[in-house]
Amino acid sequence: MYVCICKAIKEDELRAVIQLTSGAEFSFEGVQKACGAGTDCGACRFKIERQLRESIARPKFDMVAGSEAGGVYIGIASGDA
Ligand code: FES
Numbered sequence: 001m002y003v004c005i006c007k008a009i010k011e012d013e014l015r016a017v018i019q020l021t022s023g024a025e026f027s028f029e030g031v032q033k034a035c036g037a038g039t040d041c042g043a044c045r046f047k048i049e050r051q052l053r054e055s056i057a058r059p060k061f062d063m064v065a066g067s068e069a070g071g072v073y074i075g076i077a078s079g080d081a
Pocket of ligand 1: 004007038039043
């Protein structure tokens with residue numbers, strides 16, 4: 001299911017982004033900067049902020065992320081969430 005329709009960001013992708021930005025950028029603005037979610041119409045802001053709150057209590061999981069020419073990929077390698 002998409003969290004941010006404008007930027008085509010799905011729930012699992014948002015979770016991965018939140019884990020990757022869990023340092024100083026653990027915020028809505030950090031998510032915006034990391035993946036672009038919430039930077040267009042803003043209708044997804046509540047869902048992103050809820051996901052940020054929920055991720056505080058959620059166990060960590062392993063992720064894979066990287067970039068190649070023309071794109072960025074993020075995935076969940078394993079986890080028990
Ligand atoms: S739905 Fe996320 S910016 Fe529009």
